[in-house]
Amino acid sequence: MKIFVSSDMEGTAGVVDWSQCRPGQPEYTYYRTLLQEEVNAAIEGAMAGGASEFLVNDSHSTMSNLRPDALAGRARYLAGRHKPMYMMQGLDASFDGVFFVSYHGSMSGPRATLSHTYNPLAIAEVRLGGVLAGESGINALVALGYGVPVLLVTGDATTAAEAEPFCPGAVPAVVKSSVSRFAADSLHPHEAREVIRDAARRAVESLPDAALPRIELPATLTVRMRNPDLAEMATWVGGVEQDPADPVAVTITDSDPIRLYRTFVTVVLLTRGIAE
Secondary structure: OEEEEEEEEOOOOOOOOHHHOOOOOOOHHHHHHHHHHHHHHHHHHHHHOOOOEEEEEOOOOOOOOOOOHOOHHHHHEOOOOOOHHHHOOOOOOOEEEEEEOOOOOOOOOOOOOOOOOOOOOEEEEEOOOOOOOHHHHHHHHHHHHHHEEEEEEEEEEHHHHOOOOOOOOOOEEEEEEEEEEEEEEEHHEEEEEEEEHHHHHHHOOOOHHHHOOOOOEEEEEEEEOHHHHHHHHHHHOOEEEOOOOOOOOEEEOOHHHHHHHHHHHHHHHHHHHHHH
């Protein structure tokens, strides 16, 4: 059994500030070890449930946060920036399931620690089929395209709730409760790993009954940018249209979920330069 792991960082128990998850900051070295152990807990739990092969796509910041030699399960490690498929690089139809580890809530949803949707400087909100979507819902487009179910989502309670409409049956591993965007009540790291380990095992054991992402095709992403200039720039990408009723909103519609995702990622990368 083969599992694809997309790992972020903001959803890690104990992480509450950007300084803790940005390379080069004094506290980053410590908090990356907490992320590493949560990724390993997910792999270990999956192994206990019968999984035997893993690919970890490091999807946070510079995308080189983990130590390859310390990964459990002799997992392959996909690291580095400028990936065409971004947080979902490496997934294909040969995988049996997808894990979203240390994910976080969306920019405009209920309170969630370090909430954002791909780029907080450019994107204010994303809806998929009219439903508020965080990175888990957007990334589920790729899982749907390859016919692979999302089995596990780890992070805070908001993250789990936002994933549920798009990833039916995915097992949530809630390791912290968000108090605000910069505060959370986290489980002790050892307990957080136990929660993730158990959830991952149950997720893999439920694979025979797992459902594909619940996204009706053709699907529409409605992306609200932080200002009209960013929205206008987004329309430079083919297939992106400005909403005539909302100067900061653009829409992307496609019957191919992978192509829809890639168009969205192109918008993210294009608008990142001007937003920064």
